[in-house]
Amino acid sequence: MKKLFYMVLVTMLAAPAAFAQDRYIADKLFTYMHSGPNNQYRIIGSVDAGEKVNLLQSNKETGYSEVVDEKGRKGWVQTRFITRQESMATRMPRLEKELAEVKNKLANARQSADSEKAGLAESLEVRNKQISELEKNYSDISNQLTASQEEVRKLRAKLDTQKDDLLLKYFMYGGGVAGGGLLFGLILPSIMPRRKRKNSGWV
Template sequence: MFRLFRSSVSRIFFLPLLVMSLSWPLLAQQSVEEKPAFISDALFVYLHSGPGNQYRIIGTINAGQQITFLTEDNDYAQIRYDGDKTGWLPKEYISFTPGLVTQLDTLNQRVNSQQLQLQQLEEERNNLNSQLNSAIAERESALEQLAQANRAYEQLKGQLQATQTSIWQNPMVIGSAILLIGLIFGLVLPSLWPKRRDSERWM
């Protein structure tokens, strides 16, 4: 009876440990999440079909190439590259920060983008300078036309004053003016005298 009890207890006790030991590799493998990574700045890296050198070589991968880290087994890691291809390579060739090649490409892209923006700014500056020069030329032309108009006005004003002065200095004009004044008095004064005489008679 005691032996039966001890065997049943031992089975109950070791059964969870057995299950945990069998499921531990699966749990450890599932705990590794996929994450982006990069190939270190080596010349090239051989890819194997499994986690070790004993597996056949299925290709190479370029330095600095962006990959997806899938899982690891001892000193090897499984990666995904070029869309849906997978392979194994030593973990030492994997970096989770961009390598010098990738950083250089990123810097070149930034430089090209900044050069394009600088070129666009230069074109805008040239356009603005052209518009400013056109506005300055139009302003100078308007000022010149205004100055010409002022000079023409002064000339006409001087000519008019000279004409008026020359008219009154002309003896014929003076004599005509005196004659006209005398004629006016000659026509107006006689018409006033009879009225005064008639008014004196009535008184």
């Protein structure tokens, strides 16, 4: 029996915790508007938090101020509820709008930056390609120049060799001619018949 009683008691204590859920107090406050400068005067309405009012006068003794609300009603509210700063209920929509505009500008700036970055990357790629082509062309031209210089060197060497051969041929030809002339000069007298000398005697 006691065990059953304890079970029922635990269930009753746990039930509120089981059904409890997180909630928040709504930010919709208001203050009463009285017909006179204290709460002894009758209530003629209420003013919502954040509502704009026109301050007419203040009574420091009672702590109340006379105002005119946006509906044109004139009455008294507690001075401590009146402030020069707009309430969050009024500022929040404007701040949210400004935040949305800033986010939009940031997104546009980021998009522009990404687009500019892509353009720079593409331009850099084109420049690198052009540099690579120039380097390849320079390498080809350098190779061609080296080959041409080598060919010129070979041609000059060949020309020098031909000059030497030509000079040697000239010398050999000249020597041959000179040798032939000398030989001909030596052989010719022996070939030609000699004239007999007449003996010229004394009579």
